[in-house]
Amino acid sequence: MPTCSRLIALDTETTGLYPQCGDRLISIGCVEILTNGEPGASYHQLINPQRPVSVGAQRVHGYSWEMLKSQPRFADIAGDFLNFIEGATLVIHNARFDIGFLNAELATVNRGCMADYCEGVIDTLMLARQKRPGKAASLDALCKAFKIDASGRTLHGALIDSMLLVQVYNLLTKLP
Template identity: 50%
Template sequence: MRQIVLDTETTGLDWRNGDRVIEIGCVELLNRSLTGRHYHVYINPGRSIDAEAVAVHGITEEFLADKPKFADIVAEFEDFVRDAELVIHNASFDVGFLDCELDLLGRGKLAALCAGVVDTLKMAKEQNPGKKASLDALCDRYEVDNAHRELHGALLDAELLAEVYLAMTRGQESLMIGLEDEVPMPESDAGGAPVVRPALKVLRATEDELKAHAEVLDAIAKANKGVCLWLPPAEQASPAA
């Protein structure tokens, strides 16, 4: 199972008001293990960045001036996330922004590109109702070291979220424990003595039990137009019987 843990940074809070994506960070999970592969890019949005947003992520217009446009990186982004399940914290925010960027270029949305989306914010609220569910709060809860997180950053946050997600879902990987490995039978007890297995006791039906069983099968056959699956064809009861 291939999953991509994804985060974005933006010029503001609402793509409907013209805000744009300025950073994308992704890390890859394969069968619940970090592969070391990641995708990270800064993007020139072609517009100003809200001061409140700069205070959160520290990314300035001057820094982005020589960075590529979204149109320049869209193909490599699509290639990296294609057919994977996305893991995103507050997924509606990031998906909304990325779908807007894709739509501006006349390209298909993430729902058509990827295998689905897991929203870790929703998951955290369901697992711990009433408790804080921010990424920092989840790092504290699952003992993920985030001491180096002074500002938001798409790649850093994706890396932290990957660790948090694996901790949140750790019980899922134990569901198949014991189904793949055979448990060997002990050849000796704790004291080293050979294990003596008693012979199996075989209980055979009595004559009365065999007669009663035959009567039941005959009744089934008569009630089913002479057919009974538990009787050989030669012993099927006649429908007229």
């Protein structure tokens, strides 16, 4: 497990599933994990994806094009986001998905890739599969297994999912 002075739980929401097909970020949520395991500073931003949101994605997170079109574009928020996460190790559930979208967005604004800004990534999906082999490993399943109150989460949301991920990460890292 990487060690560093700073851990940040991160989640994103998107217009669909495939950045290589033009799907875009619509929300980024980050929560610092303090050395005592408590949540610290947070960063949350809705983003104008400059394209419609797929019906399937809208069912997951509830965001429509109408709700997002007045938000800033990724180019407008990239600097603030990168400043928040710079030098941290990111804790992400299903990191391949989120990092894929973040790297695609960074490429559109010629800002390199996530590896240029972060010390590393801890994928809690992979960690859960290692520590709990054969058991469900979705964020919902882990919240249920660890008795984490997710009642405030009626739909997926980048910030609330990051807050839940702080708790999931703390409990996963305590397992043998």
